[in-house]
Amino acid sequence: MSDHETPMVNGVVEHKIGEEVLPFVEDEYGGVIVEMTTPTDPKCFVATLRYSFTQWRSQGKKGVWLNLPLSQVNLVEPAVKEGFRYHHAEPTYLMLVYWIPESESTIPLNASHRVRVGAVVLNHNKEILVVQEKYGMLRGSGVWKIPTGVVDEGEDIFAAAIREVKEETGIDTEFLEVLAFCQTHESFFVKSDLFFICLLRPTSFDIQKQDLEIEAAQWMPFEDSASQPITHKNELFKVIHRICSLKMEKNYTGFSKKPTTTFFDDKLGYLYLNKQDMNNPIT
Amino acid sequence: MSDHETPMVNGVVEHKIGEEVLPFVEDEYGGVIVEMTTPTDPKCFVATLRYSFTQWRSQGKKGVWLNLPLSQVNLVEPAVKEGFRYHHAEPTYLMLVYWIPESESTIPLNASHRVRVGAVVLNHNKEILVVQEKYGMLRGSGVWKIPTGVVDEGEDIFAAAIREVKEETGIDTEFLEVLAFCQTHESFFVKSDLFFICLLRPTSFDIQKQDLEIEAAQWMPFEDSASQPITHKNELFKVIHRICSLKMEKNYTGFSKKPTTTFFDDKLGYLYLNKQDMNNPIT
Numbered sequence: 001m002s003d004h005e006t007p008m009v010n011g012v013v014e015h016k017i018g019e020e021v022l023p024f025v026e027d028e029y030g031g032v033i034v035e036m037t038t039p040t041d042p043k044c045f046v047a048t049l050r051y052s053f054t055q056w057r058s059q060g061k062k063g064v065w066l067n068l069p070l071s072q073v074n075l076v077e078p079a080v081k082e083g084f085r086y087h088h089a090e091p092t093y094l095m096l097v098y099w100i101p102e103s104e105s106t107i108p109l110n111a112s113h114r115v116r117v118g119a120v121v122l123n124h125n126k127e128i129l130v131v132q133e134k135y136g137m138l139r140g141s142g143v144w145k146i147p148t149g150v151v152d153e154g155e156d157i158f159a160a161a162i163r164e165v166k167e168e169t170g171i172d173t174e175f176l177e178v179l180a181f182c183q184t185h186e187s188f189f190v191k192s193d194l195f196f197i198c199l200l201r202p203t204s205f206d207i208q209k210q211d212l213e214i215e216a217a218q219w220m221p222f223e224d225s226a227s228q229p230i231t232h233k234n235e236l237f238k239v240i241h242r243i244c245s246l247k248m249e250k251n252y253t254g255f256s257k258k259p260t261t262t263f264f265d266d267k268l269g270y271l272y273l274n275k276q277d278m279n280n281p282i283t
Numbered sequence: 284m285s286d287h288e289t290p291m292v293n294g295v296v297e298h299k300i301g302e303e304v305l306p307f308v309e310d311e312y313g314g315v316i317v318e319m320t321t322p323t324d325p326k327c328f329v330a331t332l333r334y335s336f337t338q339w340r341s342q343g344k345k346g347v348w349l350n351l352p353l354s355q356v357n358l359v360e361p362a363v364k365e366g367f368r369y370h371h372a373e374p375t376y377l378m379l380v381y382w383i384p385e386s387e388s389t390i391p392l393n394a395s396h397r398v399r400v401g402a403v404v405l406n407h408n409k410e411i412l413v414v415q416e417k418y419g420m421l422r423g424s425g426v427w428k429i430p431t432g433v434v435d436e437g438e439d440i441f442a443a444a445i446r447e448v449k450e451e452t453g454i455d456t457e458f459l460e461v462l463a464f465c466q467t468h469e470s471f472f473v474k475s476d477l478f479f480i481c482l483l484r485p486t487s488f489d490i491q492k493q494d495l496e497i498e499a500a501q502w503m504p505f506e507d508s509a510s511q512p513i514t515h516k517n518e519l520f521k522v523i524h525r526i527c528s529l530k531m532e533k534n535y536t537g538f539s540k541k542p543t544t545t546f547f548d549d550k551l552g553y554l555y556l557n558k559q560d561m562n563n564p565i566t
Contacts, residue, residue, distance in 0.1 A: 029418050073363040080356040086372035090393065090473060094369055094377065106496070110373065111394040111474040112436040135312050153395040154468045154475060182543060184552030185437045190373060191394040192437060193552075194477065213389070235543040239554060242561065252560040253536065260465060260518040269467030269476075271522060274557075277535040278525065 021052045029106070031063035032056060039071070042078045049082055057100055063107050064098040114188045115151040116195045117161040120244060121173055121202050127219040128244070129202070131168055134215045143230050144220055146240070148195075156270055158257050161198035169217045170208025173200035177254035178272050179243050182236065197240060199247065199254060222248070253277070304335045312389070314346035315339060322354070325361045332365055340383055346390050347381040397471045398434040399478045400444040403527060404456055404485050410502040411527070412485070414451055417498050426513050427503055429523070431478075439553055441540050444481035452500045453491030456483035460537035461555050462526050465519065480523060482530065482537060505531070536560070 024032040034052075036045070056064060066084055068075050070092050084096035088110040099105040121129035130144035138145060149164035151157060158175035165173050176199045187193035209217040225231070226241040246252035256275035261268060307315040317335075319328075339347060349367055351358050353375050367379035371393040382388040404412035413427035421428060432447035434440060441458035448456050459482045470476035492500040508514070509524040529535035539558035544551060 028420070070363060070369065073360045076359045077356045080353060085374045086353065086377055087374070088393075088472070089369035089372035089377060091368045091370070094372060095472070108397075108433055108471065109436060110371075111397050111471070112434065113396045113398050113477070114391075114394050115396050115475075115477070137311070150391055151395065153392060153473060157466055180538065180554055180556035182552050182554045183440055184550050187550070188391065188394070189371070189378070190436060192398075194396070194398070212386075236554070239541075239543065239556070243556065246560060253557055255463065255538070258522075260522065267467050267470070269465050271463055271465045271519070273463035273522070273526065274536055277529060 019051060020048050021055050022048055024052075027063070027065070029063065030061060031065065032061055033065040033067070035067040035069075036072045036075060037069065040075060042074055045075050046078050046082060049079075053100075062099065062101055063105070064100065066096040066098070067093055068096065069093045113192045113194050115157065115160075116148060116193060117151060117157060117164060118146045118148045118195060118197045118240070119161045119165045119173070119200050120146055120179065120197060120240065121165055121171060121200045122222065122244065122248065123202055123205065123219060125219070126222045126248065128222045128225050129165065129169055129171060129207075129217070130220045130225055131209070131217045132215040134213050139215075141230075143228060144218070144225060145237075146197075157196050157272070158198065158270065161196075161200060165200060168210050168214050170204075170206065170210075171202050172204040173202050175199075175257065176201055177256050179247070179252070179254040180239065197243075302334060303331050304338050305331055307335075310346070310348070312346065313344060314348065315344055316348040316350070318350040318352075319355045319358060320352065323358060325357055328358050329361050329365060332362075336383075345382065345384055346388070347383065349379040349381070350376055351379065352376045396475045396477050398440065398443075399431060399476060400434060400440060400447060401429045401431045401478060401480045401523070402444045402448045402456070402483050403429055403462065403480060403523065404448055404454060404483045405505065405527065405531065406485055406488065406502060408502070409505045409531065411505045411508050412448065412452060412454060412490075412500070413503045413508055414492070414500045415498040417496050422498075424513075426511060427501070427508060428520075429480075440479050440555070441481065441553065444479075444483060448483060451493050451497050453487075453489065453493075454485050455487040456485050458482075458540065459484055460539050462530070462535070462537040463522065480526075 022034045024034045027033055066079055068079065076094060079096050084098045087095045087097040089095065097107055099107055129147065131147055132144060133139055147165050147168045149160065151160040157178070162173050162175060165171050179197045179199050181197065182195045183192060185192045207217050207219070222244065231237040231241050243252055253274055253276045255272035258271045258273065258275065259268060260271040305317045307317045310316055349362055351362065359377060362379050367381045370378045370380040372378065380390055382390055412430065414430055415427060416422055430447050430451045432443065434443040440461070445456050445458060448454050462480045462482050464480065465478045466475060468475045490500050490502070505527065514520040514524055526535055536557055536559045538555035541554045541556060541558065542551060543554040
C-alpha cells in the first residue's frame with residue numbers, strides 16, 4: 001500500500017476499505033494469526049478479509065487463524081460464509097481457521113482430551129478415603145468410590161488430586177505417585193478422557209464433607225472397600241484395589257513427579273517417571 | 284400447552300411462535316441439551332428460546348447446552364445476545380452453554396489438554412531412531428530428536444506412537460511401555476500439553492522418510508544421540524537418554540498397557556500401569 005492510500009485523519013491512519021490487510025502476527029508454521037479486538041462492521045470486515053487473502057495467497061501463507069472474542073460475535077456468520085471453519089472455543093472467544101494451500105491441511109487438531117484424577121488416600125489404619133456422589137452414574141447405588149474430579153485448564157495433575165480430596169472431604173494430603181492411568185474415548189461429547197489414579201498421603205484426618213456434590217464421605221477399612229460387589233464386576237475398581245494391596249506391601253512402583261523444562265521453550269513442567277528406578281539402579 | 288393452541292396443518296403440528304419449547308434431551312446432571320438441526324429464522328429462534336427458558340426455569344433445570352452446527356451459524360449471534368457463552372467448538376459445530384441457577388456453575392470445562400507422543404525406538408545395535416524436522420522450534424538447528432506427534436481425537440496413545448514412527452520414518456514397531464510423561468501449560472493457545480514418552484520395538488529397519496515434515500531420519504548410535512549438546516542443556520532430552528540407558532540394562536520399568544473397562548459405562552479403554560510389579564510381586 002503506497003502512502004497516498006493511507007490518509008491521516010486526526011492523527012489516525014484511515015485505510016480505504018478493501019485495500020487494507022487485517023492486523024496479524026505470523027506463526028512458526030507459515031501461517032497468520034488475526035485477533036479482532038475492536039468492534040467492526042461486518043461488511044468492512046468481509047471486504048478487508050478478502051483483500052487480506054489476496055495478499056496472503058501471493059505470499060504463500062498457509063493457515064489463517066481468526067480469533068473472534070465474544071464481543072465480536074457479529075463477525076462469526078460472515079467469517080463462516082467466507083469459508084472459515086470452527087477450530088476451538090473458550091467461554092470468551094471463538095477461534096476459526098482457514099487453510100489456503102491446495103495441499104492437505106496440517107492445522108493441528110483442537111485439544112482432544114479431558115483430564116481427570118482419582119485420588120487413592122490410605123491412612124495408617126489400612127483405611128481408604130471414599131465418598132458417595134450426589135450426581136453421575138453411581139448416584140443412589142450405595143457404591144463407595146475414591147474422590148475423583150476434572151483437572152482444570154492450567155492445573156498440574158498432582159495439584160488437581162490434592163485439590164479434589166480437599167474439596168470433597170476436607171482432608172489435606174501430599175502427592176506421592178501416579179499409580180496408573182486410563183485412556184478412553186467419546187467420554188465427553190467427542191472428546192477422549194485421560195484418568196490418572198494418584199496415590200496421596202493424608203496429613204489431616206477429620207473429614208469435612210462438601211455438600212454440593214458429595215452425599216457421604218468416610219475412612220473405610222480397605223478390605224471393606226475391596227469387597228464391594230462393584231470391585232469384582234468393574235475392571236478398573238479391581239485394578240485400583242489390586243495396586244493398593246501391592247502398594248501397602250511396598251511391592252508396586254508408580255510414577256513420581258519431577259520438575260522439568262520442556263523440549264523447546266524452557267517452559268517449566270512436571271515429568272512423571274519411575275524415580276525409584278532412576279535413583280536406585282540395580283547395577 | 285392446551286390442544287387448541289396446536290392446530291394441525293396438513294397433518295403437521297404447527298406451534299405458535301413463543302409457545303413452543305425447543306426440542307431437547309435431558310442430561311444426567313439436571314440440564315438439557317438442544318441441537319438445532321434444521322434451518323431456523325433467528326427471530327423465531329429467539330422467541331422459542333425465551334419461552335423454553337420460562338419452562339426450564341420453572342422445572343428447576345440447570346445447564347442448557349446449545350449445539351449449533353456450522354449450517355446454523357446464523358443463530359450464533361442471537362444466542363450470545365440471549366446470554367449464552369461458548370463452551371467448545373469442533374470444525375462442524377459450536378457448543379454454547381447457559382447456566383440457569385443462582386448457584387455457582389458446575390458446567391464441566393472444555394477439553395483442556397492436547398496429547399502428544401514421543402517414540403523411543405532402539406534396535407539391537409544400540410542405535411536410536413531419530414529425525415530432523417522441517418518445521419517447529421528445532422528446524423535448522425541440526426538437532427536429532429525422537430519422532431513426535433499429536434494424538435488424534437479418539438486415538439490410543441500406543442497407537443499414535445506406532446503411527447507417528449511409521450509416518451515419519453517408515454519403520455514398523457510394537458508398543459512396549461510408556462517410560463514417562465510430562466505435563467506443561469499454555470502450550471497450544473491456552474491449552475495444556477501431555478507428552479507421553481513411549482518405548483517401541485522395531486520390527487522393520489529400512490528407513491523411508493516422509494518428505495512433508497521430516498528433513499532427515501536415521502538410526503543413530505545411542506551414544507552419539509546422548510552426546511548432542513542439547514542433551515546436556517535440555518532437561519527433557521537428558522531424562523529421556525538417562526531412562527534409555529537404564530532401559531538398555533533392563534533397570535527401568537515403565538507402564539505397560541492393559542485393555543480395561545471404565546468405571547461407569549463399561550466402555551473399553553486402555554490402562555497403563557507397572558505390569559511387572561502387578562505380575563511379579565516380590566512377596
